[in-house]
Amino acid sequence: MSDDKDVVIKEYTAPAGGWGSMKGMSKILPKEGISPDVLDALRRQNKPEGVMCVSCAWGKPAKPHIAEFCENGAKATAWELTSHRVTPEFFQKHSVSELAEWPDYDLEQAGRLTHPMKYDAATDKYVAVGWQEAFDAIGAKLKTCDPTKVVLYASGRASLETSFMYSLMARMWGQQNLPDSSNMCHETTSVGMKSAIGSPVATIQLEDYDKCDAIFVFGQNVGTNAPRMLHTLQECRERGVEIVTFNPLRERGWERFASPQSPVQMTVGAPTKISSQYHQVCAGGDISAMLGICKYVIEADDRAQTEGGERILDHHFIAQHTVRFDDFATFCRNARWEEIVDESGLSRNAIEGAARVYMKAERVIAVYGMGITQHRYGIDSLYMILNMLFLRGNIGREGAGPGPVRGHSNVQGQRTVGITEKTELAPVERLKELFEFEPPTEKGWDTVESCREIIAGTAQGFVQLGGNFLRATPEHAAMKEGWAKLPIAVHIATKLNKSHLYPGEESYILPCLGRMEQDMQTGGRQAVSMEDSFSHIYGSVGKATPAAETLLSEPAIIAGIAKALLPDNPNVPWDEWVGDYGLVRTAIENVYPDKFANFNERLFVPGGFWKGNPASHREWQTDSGKAEFNVPRALNASGFAEKEGRFRLVTLRSNDQFNTTIYGYDDRFRGIKGTRMVVMMNRADIAHLGIADGDTVALESDAEDGIERVVEGLRVVEYNIPEGCLGGYYPELNYLIPLEHHALESHVPAGKSVPVRVRI
Known part of the structure; x- marks a missing residue:
């Protein structure tokens, strides 16, 4: 249900940030119970020797x-x-069947879980169980299973220490079915960048934004998904950096921003205009938009060569550091503008305007999110970003390169x-040597x-x-x-959700x-660590009073399961690791020196320490030993053809949401309040x-696989979105995504272009 009595659809005219952001915070803090612990955590958040935010993975400045x-x-x-708690008494009041009908918001709003619980089928309720009893029972049940048929999933919030212990437990058990949040979102980056440049992550660091003179943005909503990035973008714009944005929806964060930390902007100052160009590409049309940019740049270079003018392409970089340029250049020259315009949804003038910015800029950063990765041909979209950067040597030097923005912290x-x-990504020989066991070599299961x-x-x-x-x-x-x-299903969690x-x-x-x-163990207060989108590693120390004395840390829970499941191994001192996480970090260092x-x-x-990236120094750990141009297989990444009555659905987060966690029903930037059951339409x-506008419709899958998938009760909201495209919230609209509708190589669910029809 909604937390508001009335649904209100009204255009939001204020900038991102500003008083709207302050109001958003003031709404949720009292609801959860403001305490000194909350205020102290915010004071210390994302600062050296502070506590790292559990939300996005944007960098933490020095x-x-x-x-x-x-x-x-x-x-x-x-x-x-x-301040809310979910105790054993809560579960005595509510059956599991009843709770399964609760909305996502209500489940998590019930509060923090306090005791280990076991499902009792006779009463259809969770009942309290002791920690050791739970570990013993879980270990006994898992021992009856074939390890290669059990999934060990990891959310992106878990620390490096916990994740290392978890993956080690899996491999010591004889399996590596280790899907994680990356499988849902940025695995396309990991696969595609590894193939094309030899590195699966961003080549830039946070300070590169101080040195760029243009930023090209594809399929990323900064205002909702990485709001701290807006301060960086604001600083870029104030020093004259061009920001060229490609996104199907007009997202407020890419339009204008007022810094809540600026007294001038919070009072009389005008907000900062973020995007110097904003192009509403159709869903999946980024391939063609970038193809048009590359075509324009290559043909301008051809003319310069013929006329004896200054060359546009970085021919030294292309010759020394890349392969297959001629194939790609020929493809671009032969591309027809009619097709580029049709597939991108943009005019030729708009694309050429973006290309002129790219040609003029000396150092370009390409920012992108899941609007690139979550498509059938997502890797082709990613390859086009890299192709564009290669043309003018915008990779492996200061102020330039690909900058994927990760979600989970x-x-x-x-x-x-x-x-x-994937065995090739795991240091199996080091694990074998250090811990004296035989790691599995058979590929495990990803999310799909x-x-x-x-x-x-x-x-x-x-x-x-x-x-979840x-x-x-x-x-x-x-x-x-x-x-x-x-x-058997085992859930390590802080709050109740649908998966339970x-x-x-x-x-x-x-x-x-x-x-x-605060995480107190035998060795004293413990710190954990995590890595951001720029490959920087940070320590984090919690100081808040735990929600209950009965809680265990994630490392302690992993160790408890591991000891009940695995034979003793003197090289893996689970109890010592739980007592002192520094010992876990020493083990990580030994495995990944x-x-x-x-x-x-x-x-x-x-500012964290950088783990390094060979591609940042133009060392290409690819099959060819160089950065690789790739010709796209399609001009639109959706992977399905246009058809009368068929739409491309883009699933989205709201402003009151982090992945499947729903904080409320107010999507402020899109002017939607009191409901999540909407479909945004041109x-x-x-x-x-x-x-x-305001009518109620249903969406049905148009995947042509014979499976009926329908979501009913959706309110039509007239919105600034390209014709033929629809917008709606996930996870509510995940019902409409077929399992086999995923990025081809990476298996990321293709939630940014889903074939659907509107049922009236």
């Missing part, structure tokens, strides 16, 4: 602002340090320390493969280190049925400390269908 947190970071902190770091299903096995009934168990896997995945109806048939409420034969909820909370040298000594370096499409 010299932070007085308040180094954003509206969404404040919401996440209040959400974690809420440590989703990139988890991959760094072993959360991966895990879902297939759950739906088929062949998965024998699921352990969930944070997150069931709610986040596609094919929701079939997933619910398969999920409830799992022989379809219990199988055995189900456990194991409540853990939050990152903001090139990335984590002097880990403990550098834990609290202001005015012309509304008229063509013979409906009106």
Whole structure:
């Protein structure tokens, strides 16, 4: 249900940030219960020797602002340090069947989990269980399973220490079914950048924004997904940096921003205009938009060569550092503007205007998000970003390069320390040498493969280190049925969510400390670490009073399960690691000496320490030994053809949301208040269908696979979105995404261009 009595749809005219941001924070803080712990956590947030935000993975500057947190970071902190509690008495009042009908917001708003719980099928309720009893029972049940048929999922919030222990436990058990949040969002980056430049992560660092003179943006909503980035963008604009944005929807953060930390802008000053150009590309049309830019630049260089003018391309870089340029250049020259315009949804003049900015700029950063990665041909979109950068040598030097913006605060770091299903990404020989066991070499299951096995009934168990896997995945109806048939499900969590409420034969909820909370072990107060989008590692120390004395830390819970599941190994001192996380960091350093040298000594370096990136120095660890141009396989990334009555659905976050966590029902920037059950439509499409703004419709899948998927009760909202495209919120609209509608190579669910029809 909504937390507001009335639904209000009204255009929001204020900038991102400003008083709207202050109002958003003032609304949630009292709701969760303002306490000295919340205020102290915000004061220390994202600062050296402070506590790292559990929200996005934007970098933490060495010299932070007085308040180094954003509206969404404040919401996440209040959400974690809420005064509300979910005790065993709560579960005695509510059956699991009843709770399964609660909205996502109401479930998490109930508060912090306080005791380990076990599902009792006879009463359809969770009942309290002792920690050791839970560990012993979980270990005993898992021992009856085939390890290679059990999923060990990890949310991107878990620390490096916890993630390392978790991945080690999995491999010592003989499996590496280790999907994580990256499988849902940025795995396309990991696969595509690794292939094209030899590095799966951004080549830039935060300080490169001080040196660029143009920023090209593709498919990323800064105002909702990484609001602290707006301060960086504001500084760029104030020194004359051109920001060229490509995004289907007009998102307020890319339009204008008023800094809440600027007394002038909060009183009489005008907000900063962020984008110097804003192009509303159709969903999946980024490939063609970039193709048009590349075509224009290459042909301008051809003319310069013919006329004896100054060359446009960086021919030295192309010759020395790349392969397959001629193939790509020929493809661009032969591309027809009619097709480029049709597939991108942009005019030729608009694309050429963007190209002229690119040609003029000396140092260009390319920013992108899941509007690039979550498409059938997502890797082709990513390759086009890299192709564009290669043309003028905008990679491997200061102020230039690809800058993917990650969501979860440590989703990139988890991959760094072993959360991966791919043997080639895991240091199996080092693990074998240091811990004296035989690591598995058979590839594990990623998210899509895990879902297939759950739906088929062949998965024998699921352990969930944070997150809300069931709610986040596609094919929701079939997933619910398969999920409830799992022989065992184990959930390590801070709050209740939908994944906990379809219990199988055995189900456990194991409540853990939050990152903001004080973590006292035998070795004293503990710190944890995480990695940001720029490959910088930070230490984090929680100081808030734990929600309950009965909570254990994530490392303690992993160790408890591991000791009950695995034979003793003197090289893996689980209890000692729990007593002192510094010992875990020493183990990480021993396994990854090139990335984590002097880990403990550098834990609290202001601004974090950089783990390094060969591509940043133009060292290309690719098959060819060079950066690789790639010709796209399609001109639109959606992977399906246009058809009468078919729309491309873009699933979105609201301003009151972080992934599947719903903080409220107010999507301020889009002017939608009191509901999440909406479909945003272009005015012309509304008229063509013979409906009106405010009408109620349903969306149905148009995937042509014979499976009916329908979401009803959606209010039509007239919105500034390209014709043929629709917008709506996830996870509510995940019902419409077929499991097999995913990025081809990376298996990321293609939630940014879903084939649907409007049912009136």
